[in-house]
Structure formats: structure tokens, C-alpha cells
Amino acid sequence: MAKKKGKLRAEFRKKHQGRVRKRDLTREFRDDVSSRIDDVEQGERLSGKGELTRRRTIAGADNASAGSDALQVNVRVDESQLTHGRVLSVHGLQSKVLADDGRLYACAVRQVLKSLATDQRGVVVAGDRVWFRTEARDGDGGQTARRADEVVTADGMIERIEPRHGIICRTSRGKQHVIVANVDAMLIIASAAEPGIKPVLIDRMLLTAAQCEIEPVVVINKIDLVDPVHLQSLVGVYASLGYRVLPTSATTGQNIEYLKAFLSNRQTALAGQSGVGKSSLLNAIEPGLALAVSSVSTENSKGRHTTTAAKLIPLEEGGAVFDTPGIRQFQLWDIQATEVAGLMPDLRPYVSGCRYPNCLHLHEDDCAVKDAVADGRIDARRYDAYCHLLEDDLL
Numbered sequence: 001m002a003k004k005k006g007k008l009r010a011e012f013r014k015k016h017q018g019r020v021r022k023r024d025l026t027r028e029f030r031d032d033v034s035s036r037i038d039d040v041e042q043g044e045r046l047s048g049k050g051e052l053t054r055r056r057t058i059a060g061a062d063n064a065s066a067g068s069d070a071l072q073v074n075v076r077v078d079e080s081q082l083t084h085g086r087v088l089s090v091h092g093l094q095s096k097v098l099a100d101d102g103r104l105y106a107c108a109v110r111q112v113l114k115s116l117a118t119d120q121r122g123v124v125v126a127g128d129r130v131w132f133r134t135e136a137r138d139g140d141g142g143q144t145a146r147r148a149d150e151v152v153t154a155d156g157m158i159e160r161i162e163p164r165h166g167i168i169c170r171t172s173r174g175k176q177h178v179i180v181a182n183v184d185a186m187l188i189i190a191s192a193a194e195p196g197i198k199p200v201l202i203d204r205m206l207l208t209a210a211q212c213e214i215e216p217v218v219v220i221n222k223i224d225l226v227d228p229v230h231l232q233s234l235v236g237v238y239a240s241l242g243y244r245v246l247p248t249s250a251t252t253g254q255n256i257e258y259l260k261a262f263l264s265n266r267q268t269a270l271a272g273q274s275g276v277g278k279s280s281l282l283n284a285i286e287p288g289l290a291l292a293v294s295s296v297s298t299e300n301s302k303g304r305h306t307t308t309a310a311k312l313i314p315l316e317e318g319g320a321v322f323d324t325p326g327i328r329q330f331q332l333w334d335i336q337a338t339e340v341a342g343l344m345p346d347l348r349p350y351v352s353g354c355r356y357p358n359c360l361h362l363h364e365d366d367c368a369v370k371d372a373v374a375d376g377r378i379d380a381r382r383y384d385a386y387c388h389l390l391e392d393d394l395l
Ligand SMILES: Nc1nc2c(ncn2[C@@H]2O[C@H](COP(=O)(O)OP(=O)(O)OP(=O)(O)O)[C@@H](O)[C@H]2O)c(=O)[nH]1
Pocket: 221, 222, 223, 224, 225, 248, 249, 250, 251, 252, 272, 273, 274, 275, 276, 277, 278, 279, 280, 281, 297, 328
């Protein structure tokens, strides 16, 4: 059956020279591959059993002021015939998918999903939850570009991508590219010393987490190198804003068990500048990861900085972490100057009190945010960080 469909698909692709557009979804094609797609939002009924939803695939899926729309395709299929899994990584046209039963598959993506997405490159990303059809190994030869250390047991064809949450995007040449999806939490890792703590970096990452609607946890690693008393005021500021702050030490094991439990039921992205101890923390949490982590950290630096492939690493105790160079060196992405204050919980309550609706809270008169800084309701350091962020990155 799978083979027959594959053949039909190949014929159809050939006929349309590999490019299938929505208007090409004729009855002929749908009958051929039993693909029934229902464009619910545009009210354009093509058949009765599927849906095409327009969703924002931007950082912060529901953030009305950031980024552009992209099509995310949801083809409802008979799931009893399919296997469910998580995409660990994407290599060209192949995705490595971990099925719920622990088997690894090398999957291609059904052509109709690719053709209905606006950005074919981003049709499936690490972290995606997918339904796929398993295929015989000797099928259509989808066994290329597999790394030697990956034990892939079978091939598959991704038929459905579940709706995403927690999307992290990158903009290049004016286009949004989804890097990872279904990020439940973000560890914003700083170190108490070597390198010393940089609150501005923490603030930036907190902004991005807020924009992506991802739960942040501020981890202050290498706590063994300092007297914790010196960190009290900084920790106090973040804690008073409602952020979870966790002092850790990969060396002494402080709070490693807590972190382990936290990671065990989530998909978590790790962010933080080089040398703060991201790999060391992961190794402390799961010593068995040593190889995978050190192979990232010990590659020559050129290789390490040029790779942009996102990878989801499943953990023994459940949960998984994203290892993504692009997220490690967190930059501000796709944030407009006017939305920054609204993403900061301490500034947000005052924004509506400003005289000008588009107030940037810098040099404007009658600014409620500046008034709150002047009488101590907003921490001066946080306001200072806000001004730097705007002036250095966004204006
Ligand atoms: N004293 C102390 N040293 C630590 C701790 N965690 C990590 N280190 C050291 O800090 C250095 C950098 O640690 P890594 O784990 O490689 O840091 P990283 O954040 O993964 O760095 P990149 O891979 O460059 O992004 C290593 O020499 C570690 O031994 C800690 O809790 N305490």
C-alpha cells in the first residue's frame, strides 16, 4: 500500500515537476493519494476530512505585533494507521524521528505538507510532534545523509504535524525561519563567575522567552565560586518579578537534582553565553550524555560556530533538551522597540499611563514609566537595562 502511494506520489510530482501548488490539488491527486484536505479558515471546502489552519509561526505565536504569518498545515489522517513520535533533528530532506516506543526512524515529509507550507525548509523542525507512516526499508531509498552514530531502525513518511506551541524563530533576509518547536521551558543560564554575571544578557533572554510565551528559569551556575551573599540583590530583583531563580553548581552538585526533576517532563531550551556551564550542567544531570555533549563542545571551534542544526536530546528520566547553537548565543529576535516595555513585567503596568500611546519611555514627556523609576517603583537597574537594549539594539 505504502509502495503504491509512493508510486502515485512520484507520478504526480513528475507531472507537476515537483512543485505542487494548492490549486493543483485536484480530485485526481486527492483520489490518488487519499489526501483529503479541508481549508477550514478560508471556508474553501476541498473535502471533508482535514484542515488547513493559518497560524503564526513566529516567536510568540499569538503576539499580534511581531513577525509575519506563515501557513502551518494540519492534515488530519487516520491516526490508527500511523505512528506518533518527536522530531529530534532535520538533515536536509530527512528527519530523525523518535517514536513513542523508543524506535528511531528516518522520515521524509509528505509532499502535500511541504507544498502547502510557505517556507519549505521549515516544514518540520526539531521538537515537532508528528504522525508518520512506517515504510519498508527497501522502499524509496530514503536512507541518505545519516550519521554513523545514529541508530536508525526504519524509514517513515510524515503525514501530519501537530499544532505547535513554544516556537523559536530566526529572521534571515527578511524571512522567518522556525528553529525549534514545542519548547515548554527555557533555562537562561548565567554564571556567578568566570564569566561574571551579565544582567543585560539575562534581561534579553527573558524578553525573548516572554515573546515566545515560554516559561523561563534563570539559572546562576558556578555558585561555588562566589559568596552567595553578593548575588542576593540581583536574585531578589528577578525573584520579585516572579521569575524562578536557581543557583546551581555543576561542580558541587548544588540543585542538580532539582534541575533534573524540572527537565524530566518538559522540552527545554538551554540559553546562555559560552562558558557558563551548559554542557557541564547537562553532564551532571545525566552522565550518560557525556559523549553527545562533549562531541558538541570539543569539536573545533570553527565547526561548532558554523553549525546551525537544532537537535533535541531525549533524557533518560523523560523530557528532552534542545541543543541549538543559535539559541545558545541568544540574540534579540524580531522584537520591535515599542513592544519591549510590554514584555517586561515590572514596566508593563505603567505603559498605559504614558501620555503618548507609542511612548518609548526614553525622552518623552509625561511618561508613567519614567515617573515610576524616579520614585523607586521600578528598579533603576532594570530601567537602565531597558534603555541600553533599545538604544544598542533596536533604535
Ligand atoms: N567552578 C565551577 N566550574 C564550572 C561549573 N560548571 C562549569 N564549569 C567550568 O566552566 C567551563 C565551561 O563549561 P562548559 O560546560 O563547557 O560551558 P558551556 O556553557 O557549555 O560552554 P559552550 O559550550 O562554549 O557554550 C569548564 O571549564 C567547566 O569545568 C561550576 O558549577 N563550577
